[in-house]
Amino acid sequence: MPESMLELDDVHTYYGQSHVLQGIALSVAEGEVLGVLGRNGMGKTTLIHTISGLLRPRKGTIRFRGRGIEGRPAERISRAGMALVPQGHRVFPSLTVKENLKVAARRGTGAxxxxxxxxxxxxxxxxxxxxxxxGLLSGGQQQMLALGRALVGNGHLVLLDEPTEGLDPQTVAKVGEVIDELRRRGTAAILVEQKVDFALRRVDRAVVIGRGRVVHTTDAPEQLRTDAATLRELLAVGGVAAPAA
Known part of the structure; x- marks a missing residue:
């Protein structure tokens, strides 16, 4: 079995007094793409921010490539080989496209x-x-640039937080090709995505988060993708029914 790239155990994260992540435990193996599904407000982005160091967990452990990283600054975690594609098209608006990519680029260690x-x-x-x-790019173009910045960072683990948000179907397809290529090159990734069908076609495993907890794990994402009844039930955690895709 591949070694673990990332391991979370009993992770609790708060926003002020709000207890968002409530004992999250999950792992990502080397070269594995893990899908994270769930309704809005269930803790998916908080999970990504906690892993990447943008938020500090109040309890629990996070191990990246065998070393504990909980509480470390985001910059230090990034330098250790973790790349983030944040939700909301976050780039350096005053820098050019060229400069954004240049400052993010790191020498790759893979083939x-x-x-x-x-x-x-x-x-x-x-x-x-x-x-x-x-800053003069459209929202979709900024999202492409954010993804490009993460790719040229050549990290060991890529965190993708809603990478298709606001993109037209043609560009969504290109993002899917990039995720497929990450798998082919053996780069581990976590994909948080509202487009359930899109995600389940491309991941090796998937977890569903409801109210800050992992409520379901599957090693057969393709089987889950075609099980509309189970998807509706799982994605209704939080009290609101969800479509299958």
């Missing part, structure tokens, strides 16, 4: 490191906006 040229090949609009300030 097929990502380059800025490859990112532009997959998202040609970034090449067309190469010298433009990122």
């Amino acid at each position: 097929q490191p990502w380059t800025t040229e490859e990112v532009v090949e997959r998202f040609p609009v970034l090449g067309e906006r190469w010298g433009l300030s990122a």
